[in-house]
Amino acid sequence: MRITVVGTGYVGLVSGTCFAELGHDVVCVDKDQAKIALLTGGDIPIHEPGLRELVERNAEAGRLGFTTDLGAAVERAEAVILAVGTPSLPNGEADLTHLEGAVREIASAMNAYKLIMTKSTVPVGTNARLRALLASLTGRPFDIVSVPEFLREGSAVKDTFHPDRIVVGADREEAGAAAAALHRPLTDRIFVTDVRSAEMIKYASNAFLATKISFINEIANICEKVGADVEQVAAGMGLDNRIGSSFLKAGIGYGGSCFPKDARALIQIAGNVDYEFKLLKSVVDVNRDQRFGVVRKLRRLYGDLAGRTIAVWGLAFKPNTDDVRESPAVDIVAALLDLGAHVRACDPIALPNFRSRHDHERIAWCGDALEAAQGADAVCLLTEWPEFAAVDLGRLRQAMRQPVLIDGRNQFDAERLEGAGFAYSSIGRPALNREEGEAAEPADAQPNRNHIA
Structure with a gap:
């Protein structure tokens, strides 16, 4: 099938690439010329395990292409996948501006029947609005079905090829059957329902x-x-x-x-x-509130954090991704800076993304965990990258000014901590808390506690 995917974010790029891998003829469209140039040149704007190899293979095979020309891509397509971002407005509602703009452009390029599948996450009733909008702008036949995605960043390729289920929302039986047939090579667990229920699912x-x-x-x-x-x-x-x-x-x-x-x-x-x-x-x-528990533990230990050096391990919201959107690290680092601390930050993948959004004169950007810990009064583990859990605790203690470890992801167990000499605190495991590594205070600072609660 000739498929056009509108949007080359996580959903659009992964979905389009995986459909190409299944043998379909796919074109991915984005208005961002720099992103399309990057993709056309064989580079990938996001970190997603396994995606680069799939993009390269299918582009070389001629099954996957990239363009900024939405009109031409729609004209050639039998099916159009809407994977446009729907970010939050200040009041929490989904911003449908880009999605509605894409539908208007699609309308002007309609030249035959199109099956339009909405994978963007949209409020209940949105597909009905899009259908009415499209019908008001074109006399060409079409169907709009809701096929919400359930991909997890960091395992999106795996989730696409091995989904728990596919949800198809359609108000016309033939359209639902066509969308289900397109996804059937991925799984037999296809749940077909009405459009509004699919949106709510x-x-x-x-x-x-x-x-x-x-x-x-x-x-x-x-x-x-x-x-x-x-x-x-x-x-x-x-x-x-x-x-x-x-x-x-x-x-x-x-x-x-x-x-x-x-x-x-x-x-x-x-x-x-x-x-x-x-x-x-x-x-x-x-x-x-949960993310600020890390900061509260540091303040209980040291009192005033002004002038303290805090190492932050992990900036992505989860491992195996470079996505820092709404990552707990964003708020935690901001709170530390507001309290006058110096931050030494590291992340195996997400550091450039984080730095481009949240650079600060009191943040030192470090290449690895031990570099970040150099001279630190505490290490805060915020993302469960495996290299953080595997760090040599002996070398870590030698690098630090004070042996304090706040484990925000419960990565260390009792065996690793035994005899390591750290003041240690995790989340919900009080028996593992350690009071060793009593914090020696500089002359200009007095703690209100000498252990972590």
Whole structure:
């Protein structure tokens, strides 16, 4: 099938490339000329394991192309995939400006029947609006179906080829069958429903996963006060098939381009129909506060952080991606700077992205974990990159001014910590907290505690 993909972000680029790998003739369109030039030249603007090799192979085979000419790409297409970004407006609603603009351009290029599939995350009722808009601008036949994506950054290629399910929302049986047939080589688990339900499935799924994360983080906070171990609690909970073990990893909260945006949007969707989504509002509040626990632990240890040097390990919102959008590190680093600290930051992949958005005169950009830790009063592990968990603790202690380790992702266990001489604190595992490495204070600073609670 001749497929045109509108948008070359995570969803569009991964989806288009994977459809090309399945043998389809795919053209990906983006208005960003620099991005298209990059892709045409064989480079990839995002970090996604396995994607570069797929792009190179399919481009060389002639199945995958890139252009800024949306009109020409639509004219040649049998199916058009909408993968345009829908960022949050200040009030939390999804901004549909770019999506509606793309539909207007598609209308002007319609020359025959097109199957239009919306993979962008959109509020309930959006596809009906897009259908009405397109129908008002063209007399050519078309169908619009909702096919929400459920890709995880860092494993998007794998998720595309091995999805848990494909959701297809269609108001006409033939259109739903065509969209299902296109995706059937990926899985037989295809759930066909109406368009509005498909739109809601995406928001409800992400909101539920965000809820699990905030829930286990609240449990972790209680565990710290009652002496329980959140990892043991999560393991026991996960054995219940009604609950499951996924998304029960305590830490400093979720980030990225999906969960924060979609949770806010669903709250706004509910508000627009005069319903207050109290539960999801609490989920968002818990997540916003959870990341600052790292800063609170440092302040309990040192009191005033002015002049302190804090190493930050991890800037991406999760490992295996260079995406720093709504990463907990953004707020944590900003809070440290506001308190007068100096930051030494590192990330295996995301450092350039973070630096381009959040550069500061008191941030030193470092090449690896040990360089970042040099002369530091504390290390804060914020992203669970495997190289951070594998660091030699002996060398780490030698590099630091004070042996203090705040583990925001629970990467170190009791065996690794035994005898290492660190003041250590994790999330919801009070038995692992260590008071060794008593912090010697410079003459101009006095701590209000000499251990981490």
